[in-house]
Amino acid sequence: LTQVKGIQPHVASLKNSSSLGHLCGATILSQTSALTAAHCVTKDVDQYLLQLNNYCSHGDVPPKADVLQIIKHPLYNPITRAHDVAVLRIALNLSDVTWLSRSLLPTYTFGLSGECTIYGYGYKEVDSGATSERLSAGTLRIVSLDECTATLGPYAAPRHDSGMMCAVGEGVDACQGDSGGPLFCSGSIQAVSSHGISCAVPGLPAVYTSIGPHLQWIRELIQND
Template sequence: MLFYRISISVVCLTAVFCVVESKRVKRVIGGSDVPCGYEVGVASLRNATSLRHLCGTVILSPQIAITAAHCVEHDPEEYSIYLNNYCNRDNETAPHTQVLEVIKHPSYNQITRAHDIAVLRLELDLDDTTWLDDTVLPNSSFGISEDCTIYGYGYRDLKKKEISQTLLAANVKIVSLYECNKALGQYVAPKYDSGMLCALGNRVDACEGDSGGPLICSGKIEGLSSYGVSCGIPGLPGVYTSIRANLHWLRGLLEDEK
């Protein structure tokens, strides 16, 4: 069974048979700081009681955010969203909101992580903020750009295991599912009909705490961080929910809000 952003160990019992033991984790390793006031809609999904950071999320409007489905396995009232990259005055708490409802993709599979996406309904009151809105979503299921940027508040340094206090960004490239399968193997790589995609960086990667954060290509949100094999290992892509592959479902929910 696979878990999140994968920290994976492979025990080979014979030359041709291996038992895969894995732990999926998610993170931006080797990323650069994003100044406050930029990418404000890339927010921190937290435990509503402890305020512990859990995942990334992307706010599309004061009423709607999206994240990875595996980030929201509990009741909505257990989650809150904090706009960490909003420019606050000293000692001010970041703007935040409770999650009112969680809507997971109907084909989300908790074991395989297929269609790992959820819509969060919320109520955020910020008059001075311009939201991303649904114009940042792809227009069709085809034509994805190769050069992309990932964003997140996850581990900055895997050895220290410290969550970043600032939003991080790193550049990655989309790789084909065929290349992804060769690199990760059939037990870890997403299936062709799973609604997922893969991206690879040069010693940069999403890491633990970055699940649900966006993969943005040419100004469009093309993916949400889902899982991978450890963090930033050369030649091993990360796996992301493909927004294009789940676009029909997502746009249907957004239309209901209008």
């Protein structure tokens, strides 16, 4: 992934609240809600906080948001990773929220195809074991579930009823630490990074939670925001 500064301030780092170690990506949807992968938030709510590393603040310390509640999708399966999405209720410690005025959620999800952009704070090198404080981005291409199954095999590829999708890049991929981060297509968040076999293996797709099948659930949870 290529580093991008100041773009997409919505993309936050989900951190361990005591060690401040980076765990996953997340997307700030509003002052009171954020989106991440369900497998990223398995512990008690007080174990997490969000840090807005890509928000251009004048101070040295990036703004943070407290995580107040974790709501995993009711059909989330930790074994198959089906429906791997969670809404976080948050308290954003920031006075300037004008940048949150536009909704990131898609108005349509049918016929999703073409190129999209993944954002994350994950490993730069697969073997380094080091995540990044700086946001990175890469271009991916959506692939059909049939193509995904042909490449990954029936056990690794998502099932048609799992609410998941696949995308692949040319030497670009989500990696450890990128989970929970968003896949943007035409300015809207269309997927959340979930899992893959490795990182940036040529032609090998990674699996994402598709927003479309979960859009109604997300909208109902954040409708009062």
